Every structure is written in C-alpha cells, then in structure tokens.
Amino acid sequence: MEREAHFEAATLPLAPGDRFLAYTDGVTEIRTGPRKRLGVDGLVALLDGLRPVGRDHRLAELYAALVRRSATPALDDDLTMLSCMML
Numbered sequence: 430m431e432r433e434a435h436f437e438a439a440t441l442p443l444a445p446g447d448r449f450l451a452y453t454d455g456v457t458e459i460r461t462g463p464r465k466r467l468g469v470d471g472l473v474a475l476l477d478g479l480r481p482v483g484r485d486h487r488l489a490e491l492y493a494a495l496v497r498r499s500a501t502p503a504l505d506d507d508l509t510m511l512s513c514m515m516l
Contacts, residue, residue: 443515444515445515445516446514446515447514447515448481448486448512448513448514448515449512449513450476450486450510450511450512451510451511451512451513452472452508452509452510452511453506453507453508453509453510454506455504455505455506455507455508455509456472456495456508456509456510457469457471457472458505458506459495459498459499459504459505459508460499460500460501460505461498461499461500462500463500465500467495467498471498475491475494475495475498476491478494479491479494481514484514486512486514488510488512491510492508492510495508
C-alpha cells in the first residue's frame with residue numbers, strides 16, 4: 430500500500446444466500462492479448478460460466494479459467510480471491 434492512497438468505506442446489505450467475491454487487481458489485470466487485459470467485464474463473464482454449486486464457490490475452477498485466459502505463460506501479478514456466502 431502507498432501512504433498517499435485513499436480508500437472509501439461502503440456498506441452493502443447482504444441477505445442469506447448472497448455471495449460476494451473480493452479480489453486483488455492481479456485478477457482483472459491478467460493479459461489476454463498483446464494490449465488487452467481481462468478487466469471487470471471479462472471476470473464477470475468467467476463468473477457467469479462458473480455458477481456456485483451449493484456452498485461450493487468454485488475458486489479453484491475460477492483460478493484455472495483465469496490461467497487459461499492469460500496470454501502469457503506466467504501471471505504478471507499476484508492473484509488473491511476471497512469468496513463469501515451469507516448464511
């Protein structure tokens with residue numbers, strides 16, 4: 430983190446059964462072409478194809494899909510994801 434960085438707090442109401450995915454910028458910045466990155470829209474498209482099953486969030490499958498979409502043999506940045514479901 431940078432000392433000069435500024436962050437805003439927000440509240441998001443969640444109901445039982447709702448899920449959310451927190452991720453680092455390494456996820457959306459995966460290179461998918463010479464001058465193209467995955468972006469939020471690309472991540473949403475991948476998530477649409479990997480619907481959760483019960484309480485299984487399928488993060489291992491999402492990671493594998495991200496690696497397959499990468500245009501480079503190794504990811505350029507660290508990649509962290511946290512998936513939560515409200516009970």
